[in-house]
Amino acid sequence: MDGEISRQEAYPQDDAELVSAFKGGDKSAFDKLILMHKDKVFNMCYRLLGNYEEANDSAQETFVKVYRSLKNFRLESAFSTWLYRIAVNTCKNKLVSSKYRHNKMMVRLDNPIETEEGTHTIEIGNNSLSPANELERKEKGIRIQRAIDSLPEAQKTLVVLRDIEGLSYEEIAKITSYNLGTVKSKLARARQQLREKLKGLI
Amino acid sequence: MECIKIKELLSEYIDGTLDEQRKALVEGHLATCKACSKELVSLKAYAKQMASLKRTEAPEDFLKSVHERIERRFQFEKIVRALFFPARIKIPLEVTAIAATVVLAIFVFKVVEPTKGIIHAPLAPESVITAEKPAEITAEKPKEEPIKIARKEKLTKPAVVLEEEPPVIEADVAVPAPAKEAREVEEVITPPPIPIKEEKPIELALLIEPEVPVRPPGFTEALKALSDLGAPPERRRVTTMSMKEELARKAPPVTQQTRLADILTKVKDLVNTLEGKVISVEYEKETNIPQYITAEIPSRHYETFLQKLAQYGSVQGPPEEVELITAEPVSVKIKFAYSK
Numbered sequence: 001m002d003g004e005i006s007r008q009e010a011y012p013q014d015d016a017e018l019v020s021a022f023k024g025g026d027k028s029a030f031d032k033l034i035l036m037h038k039d040k041v042f043n044m045c046y047r048l049l050g051n052y053e054e055a056n057d058s059a060q061e062t063f064v065k066v067y068r069s070l071k072n073f074r075l076e077s078a079f080s081t082w083l084y085r086i087a088v089n090t091c092k093n094k095l096v097s098s099k100y101r102h103n104k105m106m107v108r109l110d111n112p113i114e115t116e117e118g119t120h121t122i123e124i125g126n127n128s129l130s131p132a133n134e135l136e137r138k139e140k141g142i143r144i145q146r147a148i149d150s151l152p153e154a155q156k157t158l159v160v161l162r163d164i165e166g167l168s169y170e171e172i173a174k175i176t177s178y179n180l181g182t183v184k185s186k187l188a189r190a191r192q193q194l195r196e197k198l199k200g201l202i
Numbered sequence: 203m204e205c206i207k208i209k210e211l212l213s214e215y216i217d218g219t220l221d222e223q224r225k226a227l228v229e230g231h232l233a234t235c236k237a238c239s240k241e242l243v244s245l246k247a248y249a250k251q252m253a254s255l256k257r258t259e260a261p262e263d264f265l266k267s268v269h270e271r272i273e274r275r276f277q278f279e280k281i282v283r284a285l286f287f288p289a290r291i292k293i294p295l296e297v298t299a300i301a302a303t304v305v306l307a308i309f310v311f312k313v314v315e316p317t318k319g320i321i322h323a324p325l326a327p328e329s330v331i332t333a334e335k336p337a338e339i340t341a342e343k344p345k346e347e348p349i350k351i352a353r354k355e356k357l358t359k360p361a362v363v364l365e366e367e368p369p370v371i372e373a374d375v376a377v378p379a380p381a382k383e384a385r386e387v388e389e390v391i392t393p394p395p396i397p398i399k400e401e402k403p404i405e406l407a408l409l410i411e412p413e414v415p416v417r418p419p420g421f422t423e424a425l426k427a428l429s430d431l432g433a434p435p436e437r438r439r440v441t442t443m444s445m446k447e448e449l450a451r452k453a454p455p456v457t458q459q460t461r462l463a464d465i466l467t468k469v470k471d472l473v474n475t476l477e478g479k480v481i482s483v484e485y486e487k488e489t490n491i492p493q494y495i496t497a498e499i500p501s502r503h504y505e506t507f508l509q510k511l512a513q514y515g516s517v518q519g520p521p522e523e524v525e526l527i528t529a530e531p532v533s534v535k536i537k538f539a540y541s542k
Contacts, residue, residue, distance in 0.1 A: 034265050042260035052258065056267075059260060063268045064275060141256055162217075163252035169219060188213035195248050202244075202251050 011036075015079035022070055030070065034063055037080065040165065041087045047160045048091040049100070050149040058094055062087040077174060084167070085175045088157060095153055140201060147197040155190035162187055205231075208238050212245055403496055403533035409516040410465060410540050459491050462538055465514045466492040469536065472510050476503035478531065492538055498531040511536070 014036070021029035041062055046055035065086050073082060094100050129137065148156055157176060161167045167175070173183050195202070208231045214220045215228050232239050261267070470480050478499040486493050499507045511517050519537075 031265060034268060038260040038264050039257065042264070043257045046258040047255075055258065056261060056264075060264070060268050060271050064271050067268075067272055144251070144255065159252070163249060164255060166253065169217070184214055184219070188210060191213055191245070191248065195244065198248070198251075202247055 012078045012080070016075055019070065019073060019075060019079055030067055033066070033079070037083055038063070041083065044084065044087055044160060044165055045091050047145070047148060047164050048088070048156065049094060050145050051103070054094060054100060054103075058087070058090045062090050065090070078171075081171055081174050084161075084165075084171075088161075088175055092153065092157075143201060144198060147194055150197065151190060151194060154186060155193060158183065158187045159190045159194055163191070205235060205238050208232070208235070209241055212238070212242055216242070216245055216249055403535040404519070405535045405537070406511070406517055406519040407537045407539055408465070408469075408511060408514060409518060410461065410538060411515060458540070459489065462492050465538065466495060468514060469495055469497075469511065472507065473497040473499065476500065476507050476510075478503065478507070481533070494535055494537055496533065496535045498533050501530060501532050504532045504534075507534070 015033065018029040018033050018036075022033070038059065042055060042059045045058040045062070046052060049055050049058060062083070066083060073079070148159060151159065154176075158172065161172045161175065162169075169180055169183050169187075172178070172187075173180050176183065178186065208228055211220060211224060211228050215225065220228065232242060466483065473480050476499055478497050481496040481498060482494075483492055483496075484494040485491060508517055
């Protein structure tokens with residue numbers, strides 16, 4: 001089985017210290033926060049948007065927003081929760097923009113099979129994959145991503161946050177503003193739908 | 203429990219979030235239900251697959267890109283602020299401009315109002331003075347000749363004017379005041395212009411030569427009678443002469459008065475003929491003989507006036523060169539006098 005890729009975990013204590021340092025005037029603390037969270041945010045944006053460039057744009061925008069608001073952040077919730085919330089909302093706004101939907105359609109028409117993952121993916125663990133397997137893996141990944149892309153926004157978000165990013169129900173509830181029960185039921189439904197789309201693939 | 207309900211719980215079951223009671227229920231069902239067990243396997247595979255999807259990392263220059271984006275945003279907002287903040291200033295400036303215009307308008311308006319007050323301002327201090335000393339009103343009043351002449355009448359009237367005129371200079375109240383004064387002036391003398399020119403009238407003296415008295419009726423008979431009485435011719439001549447002188451000396455005031463009245467009438471007629479107007483006549487208090495006549499003569503007729511005036515007597519007084527403002531009428535004051 002493909003090695004389980006470790007998900008970048010957040011360390012709340014470290015985050016709180018860096019936030020405090022930034023408020024105290026240490027601008028480098030912000031850089032450290034970026035370095036600690038950039039990949040998770042980037043991946044999140046990528047899975048939500050299904051496009052590398054769009055993900056890059058949204059991820060950068062997320063941290064710009066963080067920079068502008070960080071001095072007012074009160075640490076009532078974990079920094080990561082606040083960060084992810086900004087990222088999700090930024091991607092959400094992009095998803096509904098007509099320009100994004102147009103570009104996505106054009107890319108699909110021009111490159112129906114070509115991977116959108118680019119060259120920035122990291123293979124962690126298994127290095128024994130043959131090129132054929134590698135191609136198969138990539139194709140599988142594309143199809144999964146397309147299946148995710150086809151989900152309604154709310155279900156997509158839940159699937160990405162839970163099944164891809166591994167966030168807890170509680171954190172998902174804080175990020176999405178759904179209550180816990182809604183998160184559970186919506187997630188169950190989302191999984192059901194995605195599995196239907198991926199029938200035969202998984 | 204039915205499979206549908208169990209399947210609904212499987213999602214939570216694989217996430218380990220079911221409470222103990224429901225977890226037991228699911229596990230109990232799964233032990234006996236192949237379909238639900240198969241479903242659970244499928245679900246777990248899905249979860250695994252999703253968790254193992256390749257993670258897409260941020261590009262290496264991500265931090266730099268974020269910094270650049272922040273800088274660009276800052277510069278952009280700076281420009282926007284520079285554009286719109288001046289607009290915000292502009293608005294206040296515009297408002298300020300409008301406000302300044304309003305203030306200016308109010309200022310001008312208020313200047314105009316106090317100007318009206320200023321016209322009457324001289325009256326106000328005078329009112330303060332004259333309220334205490336009504337007798338001095340005529341002396342300090344704006345030079346209105348009617349006041350000089352009808353002093354007695356005017357003494358009371360200024361007081362009336364002053365009472366009506368409030369010490370506070372207000373346009374509303376001040377405006378009717380001059381109109382009232384004008385009316386009062388008109389009552390005294392036939393319409394003089396209120397702002398009486400301040401120029402001193404040309405003072406002339408008309409020396410009236412005593413002419414051969416008109417012999418009273420019966421004088422000739424009286425003279426003949428004396429001659430019939432046998433007075434010698436020399437005596438008659440002397441007598442005649444002395445009688446003439448005596449007659450002249452003994453010319454009764456009535457005769458003088460009559461003569462002056464006659465000349466006054468002629469001078470008045472002359473003034474009117476020359477398109478001038480008689481301003482005033484002053485009489486001696488005791489004798490009531492005309493003493494002065496003040497008139498206005500159009501400057502173009504002034505020369506003519508002097509020539510004609512010479513018919514009635516010797517005109518003395520006018521300087522050789524009189525500055526005549528062609529547009530302005532000449533004011534003359536003629537003193538009647540008998541030459542001896």
